[in-house]
Amino acid sequence: MHRQLRPLWQRKTAGGRLLSLDHPVPGVGTLVDVLADRAAHDEPSALWEPDTDAAACVFSQLSPDEQQVARAWAQAGRASWAEASDLVGVTAHEADSVRRKLRRLGRRFEERTAAARVTRGALTGIAGSGA
Template structure:
């Protein structure tokens, strides 16, 4: 969607801005802004899941290794 980045920035620049207000500032519909909100939430959840998976993988060392990547 064109304008996703602008909507996200408008929302992020002010902690008191709602998604509807961000939509008005950028000139898109509130429905479009809600789509951006849902997309960012989904991407955030995916990031947290991948971060947790990477952490659990990193914590498992092979027998006989020093526990260092070097």
């Protein structure tokens, strides 16, 4: 019973003790302050992902650097690609090349999707005509 009633931060787990989030950290405050400070430094753009499957398919074909530029543009609202380049720290020319690549990949995706629909429709018509 004594072990069950003991607070979690006083028990040993995997050879070490758990610490409460209000545990003091010298020079910073508490563990909550340390974790909140770390979360504040994370880039919000790393959390954004495309909403639709089609956009995610196109987005996945970009390199990680190109994805950062696209994320910055998508999160900036009505910002231009030049403004997105400033947010990420690349040149306006590099951001414009990401814009052109996204446009090219998007068109290719639409063309392939349309061709797949036509093929699927033709195959359905062939399979249905024999019955």
